[in-house]
Amino acid sequence: MKNNIPYKIYLNENEIPTKWYNVRSDMKNKPAPLLNPATLEPMGFEDLRPVFCDDLVKQELDDTTPYFDIPDEILDFYKMYRPSPLIRAYFLEKALDTPAKIYYKFEGNNTSGSHKLNSAIAQAYYAKKQGLKGVTTETGAGQWGTALSMACSYFDLDCKVYMVKCSYEQKPFRREVMRTYGASVTPSPSDTTNVGKAMLEKFPDTTGSLGCAISEAVEVAVSTEGYRYVLGSVLSQVLLHQSVIGLESKTALDKYGEKPDIIIGCAGGGSNLGGLVAPFMGEKLRGEADYQIIAVEPASCPSLTRGKYAYDFCDTGMVCPLAKMYTLGSGFIPSANHAGGLRYHGMSSVLSQLYDDGLMEARSVEQTSVFEAAQKFARVEGILPAPESSHAIKVAIDEALKCKETGEEKTILFGLTGTGYFDMYAYQAYNDGTMSDYIPTDEDLQKGFDGLPKVDK
């Protein structure tokens, strides 16, 4: 402990937030509504409830209510793994020899290994409350599927996970965690859905895609009595649930009189970044404070830094609603990248609007430099970070080194979303020096943009 600020700041359990903060309530320019892919009309409660739970649809559509009470059942579950620590990176500061003060909010200290559990438990709760039998979802790398399995196990809900076939076969460990929590895990495409059967007939040897897995999960949800579909990112309801990250961070910093100058988060669909920055962005929107907010994305999948702000499909199967967002086009296929959670073609509508309004910045970073930062961080801070989280580490280190040059004592806060225990093939590629850094050309991107739907809004 130096200057009375401990290495790890743990709030007391009675300091866990009891309300989620809805950043949309303070936005002047609201995020654009979801559109029905058939009619191109904004979707309302009745349009969305066949797919999502009723309470979650209400949260999705509500852009004015500033706070939502967190139900007691969810607060109980939080005790299992929250409050999460806010860590002062003394070891990293020393290694960098920087005058900057670096803090990170660590969301990886739970068995799902990431922040995804914050929204999984909320979505499972509302499904249970509605009297449903179960939920369906898709998973790629498996963090979301694992989190949802844990949440469903807690509420005794059935959990059907469609896992992209190549991940199912090549990454059996997360699959087994999900099974240990009682989920049924089906490799996608499968013969349990029409979408899957058609895909298998057309491409018998396919190893699957996230787009197809989404379509299968949605098909099962809407065609099975007592089931709904749930999603781990992109949606505004998810950012609402994830605001617990930012609220806890702010409470912990306030306790020690600290105020961040820079807030940094990795961004795939936006669930982590949106949650981390929520209360700070609220202050910024209300003119009460200013913060430099930086979204970090992979150079191989640069939706904010090189994408277009337009209506697009949320899934590659084009069955889901259209969302207005920074996107590379639902047909864009990013090159192989080990940060599976950041390989999404679009970005949360909320964050897209905030970015478009100049309220936050974005940077893209190359994979090898991300793993260089990850290794450095692991060695000095003792936590092996997820590849996704390491994008934020990379930019936090960059900013701290700038402070070293200028002598500025800035306070940096970043989100450490999870651990990399299930990503060791990625670390192996880095250790072996076989990691690639392919960046899409303008031509690559144009192909994705060519597939954008024609929407005049």
Place this chain on the structure above:
Amino acid sequence: MKNNIPYKIYLNENEIPTKWYNVRSDMKNKPAPLLNPATLEPMGFEDLRPVFCDDLVKQELDDTTPYFDIPDEILDFYKMYRPSPLIRAYFLEKALDTPAKIYYKFEGNNTSGSHKLNSAIAQAYYAKKQGLKGVTTETGAGQWGTALSMACSYFDLDCKVYMVKCSYEQKPFRREVMRTYGASVTPSPSDTTNVGKAMLEKFPDTTGSLGCAISEAVEVAVSTEGYRYVLGSVLSQVLLHQSVIGLESKTALDKYGEKPDIIIGCAGGGSNLGGLVAPFMGEKLRGEADYQIIAVEPASCPSLTRGKYAYDFCDTGMVCPLAKMYTLGSGFIPSANHAGGLRYHGMSSVLSQLYDDGLMEARSVEQTSVFEAAQKFARVEGILPAPESSHAIKVAIDEALKCKETGEEKTILFGLTGTGYFDMYAYQAYNDGTMSDYIPTDEDLQKGFDGLPKVDK
């Protein structure tokens, strides 16, 4: 939080113990000394220092000093991952509907994934202090190797790990964590040592053994300028370092006026159990309090429950000192068991003596029942436990269910040594129903006993 006892008790950083407790100082019957395998004479400082660091040899031989100051450099490193939480298992208590109060000390919240880091950092520190260039060790499942890699990285020491070849090939993930921390990991047997070369010549297709890996690591340590060998369990110095687990647990319980009736730990070589019970055993030895202390071991490797108390080799290669311990014989090969850390033929001399003196009990449990307990625990407490740790969970649940029958409100403390993220093949076997429960016959055991050295002490 119920009755003002939170779910997770985190000590403040200034409450981390500053001294290790040496339980031998309070033992009337001291553990028997290590013997030179050639002369069968007790080994002294000069005998042991070619293999181990000087300060560690002193700790190994000292059975009278009650407390050792923890050096500042180690206390600094502790801030990375200590204090570890003492968790009140409210969720488990509710699921079992038991009047028992259950606590567990969770040592898995660090990247090495187990309590092994507590001794790794101490051993690395003394190696650095002595001006050594590096250390060598062996690893099977990889928890010790991972912990040592992290510790060596922190002190900028070279770390050479000999990893049993079949683990090296079949469990690449821990290998990559070690490499990420800068360790060199060599599959054993290798052509880098005489022992390894001889083994490869004799058995070109061997997949290796822990015994051979130990022999290689020792050979490199004693034949390379500036290197020493380090070991993660069994030795009395390791139990000394691990006393930090018990000391923190006791401080946390004392804070809330709680006193355990039963203390439970899994036991392989004894590092975790010896550390967890240390201060409680001290009170028991001094007649200040009484505790029921239970060591839990796999039925497939029952050194305490079915072994002999005799001098034996610590390694299967028979190059290390002889230790008096409960043992199945260094030639005993336990059946395939997923708790790699509990597959050791012997038991710490300290714990063996305490057990022989009736100061603690031992129970053996079958693998499938252990995973049943592990799965239950994972689902209600939200932590996926290591197979080793789950042995303690199994007996804690058994004891809590006994309380349910009798109505007794006993307080149970157990050690949750680590997480099972790198053990998913084991969980898969359980999920698939293909796990075996082979228990050695008396004939199997007799073969091990037949190989015990003839020592008249």
